[in-house]
Amino acid sequence: MSTIEHTTPAGLPVLDDEFVQDPHVRNAQLRAEAPARKVVTVTGMPVWVITRYAEARAVLADARFSKDYRGMRAAMEASMSSDSPRPGFDDAVQAHMLNMDPPDHTRLRKLVVKAFTARRVEALRPRIEEITTELLESMAARAGEGEVDLLDEFAFPLPIRVICELLGIPEDRRDDFREWSNAAVAGRDPEAARVASEQMAAYLVELVERKRREPADDLLTGLIEAGEDTDRLGENELVAMVFLLLIAGHETTVNLIGNGVLALLRNPEQFAAVRADHERVPGLVEETLRYEGPVNLATLRFTSETVAVGEVEIPEGELVLVSLSSANRDEDKYADAQEFDVDRSTAGHLAFGHGIHFCVGAPLARLEAQIALRRLIERFPDLSLAVGDDDVRWRFSTLMRGLETLPVRPG
């Protein structure tokens, strides 16, 4: 196997644009080398990457890999050189459950988990169907133009509308939100991420005030009511919770739909199989999650003590990223793991994480993607790529795996 190019002078692989454009090649190299490998981010931050399935799953469920954001600050400060750009830290957007360990994590998660159970989410089906049909009709109206960006026209607006309606958030600032949310997860420019997070937090504070004056039957009002008992939810925690749900709603499901469509268009025999039998759609969604899931590397963790990962010892206080994209293509877990096959068993895939931080929104994401892909294929059975197979570009982010644009001909 060839050695990894794009390394630092100290020989560490860099998570640069080449990695973002095709993580699977380097993931395979890293998996072959060791169960845990030190790399650096583009901003120069050294992190350990866990690439094999068994270790990835174990680390996600191991409390010694902490997510507490206060401890994380210290670990990041210690890891970075003095001239590295610092990511912005603002409690108003940091104090959410994905940045906490128990018991705070448990307390915060309890407040929203009920809103996302399979049963509660199923009640949203008619509304999701309605929005989907509306978007597809407006895409059909534009089909005369020949080419459309499937992300702009379809994959992006659907989850946004759903999460905004669920929370009870007006869509008047939708373009701002998209920009803030994109910048917050991009990871290449910490200063831009800090500014965007602050702008979004300021807007959310304003929104909470407005909702306090005009309560409604929505999740945000429910959270505000929970916040009246500050032992359950503090003011920063309230804003951070909404921030987390909105970012999750903006950045993930769009890419599940987009990546699924791209995989179908690149694998015509799989597309034909799904078209011939729509009962394959849930399999298509699960295989997309495994093969090209929306989250590339899970969010940061740090070691609260020295931990052995296989034969590798990670010292206390070091940063760790679990590579979901790599674990899900580990040949030791899935036969022919690099093949896209909607009929395979994908049981155990890690696209939604694992352990106590397992994605709260998984039932909603699954339902949205199933409806979206089924209706898209029904409406546009001759959908095709409007660019060359390899001419698509991936957005620069080591967290999210999503396309910049997805130009298609609806047919």
Ligand code: HEM
């Ligand atoms: C296909 C779409 C989605 C994918 C692939 C996805 C993936 C993930 C992953 C991998 C994690 C764990 C991260 C880690 O442990 O580092 C996570 C956590 C989370 N996700 Fe999602 N997500 C999706 C959609 C959503 C949606 C639609 C929502 C809510 C509206 C949501 C809300 C959350 C929340 C609140 C957490 C934190 C849970 C905790 O810390 O206990 N996600 N998600």
